[in-house]
Amino acid sequence: MNEVKRSLEAAAGNVSGDKEEVKHRILSGRREPKRRNPFPFVATAIVLAAVMFFAFNIFTGEFSDKQSGAYEIDETYYDLLLLNEGLEHPPGSIMRYNLLLQVLYADSLIEYAKTKGYKEDAKAIEEEAKEQQQTFYDGFSAEELQSLEQSQLETFGYTYNEYFEHIIPQTIRYNQAVNWLVKHPPENMTTHREVLDSFMQEHDKEIVSFMKKKQITTPSTDTNYVDWEVLVTSVEEDTVSAVYDLDPELVNSMSPEQLEASNQFARFKVAGSVEQIKPFSTVTITYDPLSYPIEQAEQSKFFQDVTGWK
Amino acid sequence: MMDSLELEQAVDEYGEHLLKMAFFYLRDREAAKDIVQDVFISYYNNPNYEEQGKLRAYLTKMTINRCKDYLRSWSFRHLKLSKNWIDSIHTEQDALILQEERTELAVAVLGLPIKYREIIIFYYYEEYNMREIAAFLHLSENTVKTRMIKARKLLKDQLTDENWEVLSDE
Numbered sequence: 001m002n003e004v005k006r007s008l009e010a011a012a013g014n015v016s017g018d019k020e021e022v023k024h025r026i027l028s029g030r031r032e033p034k035r036r037n038p039f040p041f042v043a044t045a046i047v048l049a050a051v052m053f054f055a056f057n058i059f060t061g062e063f064s065d066k067q068s069g070a071y072e073i074d075e076t077y078y079d080l081l082l083l084n085e086g087l088e089h090p091p092g093s094i095m096r097y098n099l100l101l102q103v104l105y106a107d108s109l110i111e112y113a114k115t116k117g118y119k120e121d122a123k124a125i126e127e128e129a130k131e132q133q134q135t136f137y138d139g140f141s142a143e144e145l146q147s148l149e150q151s152q153l154e155t156f157g158y159t160y161n162e163y164f165e166h167i168i169p170q171t172i173r174y175n176q177a178v179n180w181l182v183k184h185p186p187e188n189m190t191t192h193r194e195v196l197d198s199f200m201q202e203h204d205k206e207i208v209s210f211m212k213k214k215q216i217t218t219p220s221t222d223t224n225y226v227d228w229e230v231l232v233t234s235v236e237e238d239t240v241s242a243v244y245d246l247d248p249e250l251v252n253s254m255s256p257e258q259l260e261a262s263n264q265f266a267r268f269k270v271a272g273s274v275e276q277i278k279p280f281s282t283v284t285i286t287y288d289p290l291s292y293p294i295e296q297a298e299q300s301k302f303f304q305d306v307t308g309w310k
Numbered sequence: 311m312m313d314s315l316e317l318e319q320a321v322d323e324y325g326e327h328l329l330k331m332a333f334f335y336l337r338d339r340e341a342a343k344d345i346v347q348d349v350f351i352s353y354y355n356n357p358n359y360e361e362q363g364k365l366r367a368y369l370t371k372m373t374i375n376r377c378k379d380y381l382r383s384w385s386f387r388h389l390k391l392s393k394n395w396i397d398s399i400h401t402e403q404d405a406l407i408l409q410e411e412r413t414e415l416a417v418a419v420l421g422l423p424i425k426y427r428e429i430i431i432f433y434y435y436e437e438y439n440m441r442e443i444a445a446f447l448h449l450s451e452n453t454v455k456t457r458m459i460k461a462r463k464l465l466k467d468q469l470t471d472e473n474w475e476v477l478s479d480e
Binding site: 002003004005007008009010011012015016018019021022023025026027135136138141144264 | 314317318321322325326329330333334339340342343346347350351354413414415416417419420423430431434435437453460477
């Protein structure tokens with residue numbers, strides 16, 4: 001075996017457990033691929049929950065008297081996000097909310113990082129974006145590029161140039177701010193919810209104005225909590241550790257360290273008594289999916305705000 | 311439609327290979343599982359493939375096509391923002407084994423843009439020659455060679471001299 005192959009094999013690791021899981025999912029009748037892990041950053045549930053909170057607060061007027069800072073929502077970026085979704089999203093559709101929240105969420109993290117000492121290097125961001133663009137285009141013939149552009153336009157509704165000029169730089173900005181926050185966690189625990197709330201309070205006028213311009217309306221709900229069915233793996237004092245969408249037999253065979261390293265692992269701080277929650281039981285937890293510490297962008301989440309379970 | 315036993319046999323025989331290939335493309339174990347599950351379900355529902363001797367290649371092609379669709383999708387492009395695939399390699403695998411097996415090489419390969427990465431994967435991991443890679447990926451042989459040169463250049467910039475020598479000697 002050559003060294004590169006050996007190295008790739010080592011990186012892939014032992015996938016026999018994954019194979020058994022896939023086989024079990026197929027043969028047990030779960031013929032559709034499972035839903036994606038709800039715990040990572042900006043899962044749909046998070047966006048939805050944040051949207052609900054945002055919409056409710058904006059339109060109850062809670063923030064309307066606050067002073068706004070200098071903030072402008074990147075309209076081109078928002079429009080491209082909307083185009084990217086491909087389908088028609090008429091005024092008032094939930095997708096328009098989701099995308100706005102996606103923009104606000106990223107902007108709030110960047111702004112928060114700046115208040116803690118992060119200095120954004122605009123030139124480095126521009127250079128990285130250009131490098132990604134160059135790497136992408138490099139090696140394609142003119143015919144291949146034309147075909148790619150056509151496919152891109154048909155699939156997403158905008159050109160690769162627009163993608164590299166508007167979307168990639170925003171993604172890099174977000175990445176760099178998050179990386180900085182992971183390396184420089186705040187002294188006092190701060191959750192994503194707190195950061196987003198504060199950001200929206202400060203910029204409520206710009207946000208409301210943008211919503212009006214883009215015909216974004218509020219959903220008819222006022223909750224920022226979601227329900228999720230999880231398998232409890234351990235209970236310690238007020239903390240419930242759990243996994244999502246893993247086969248109980250597989251969970252049984254995994255060590256605590258392996259479980260914690262899984263993308264499907266999370267902790268929940270449960271108010272009140274947790275004595276009735278037993279390991280290896282399946283419970284539905286109602287929690288705020290933005291209530292995890294700011295520095296946990298790339299690791300298992302510890303959700304601080306749980307309102308109930310059953 | 312094939313029966314469940316045949317499907318189970320196919321998963322047993324090719325599942326691990328497809329999971330690894332999907333991981334090399336996506337760098338995401340969960341997404342790899344979803345893709346491979348989808349591939350086997352499609353194969354189960356429409357097994358219009360008679361040349362079982364080439365089934366491995368057929369399923370591999372289905373897998374990488376789905377991986378490419380996923381990489382082009384918005385969910386990957388915008389939501390999969392982090393670099394935690396490197397962390398996952400280091401947290402999920404045994405540290406001593408990783409050290410012994412020169413994982414720096416794999417991390418560098420998996421860090422390449424996909425069009426270069428796949429050439430390296432098919433050349434070194436699948437051990438195809440340039441012509442076979444070109445045929446499999448529907449590219450011209452010249453394009454494959456150009457991408458291989460670029461891929462090696464990108465890897466050289468990232469690897470230590472020792473690891474670069476290992477790669478350049480093979």
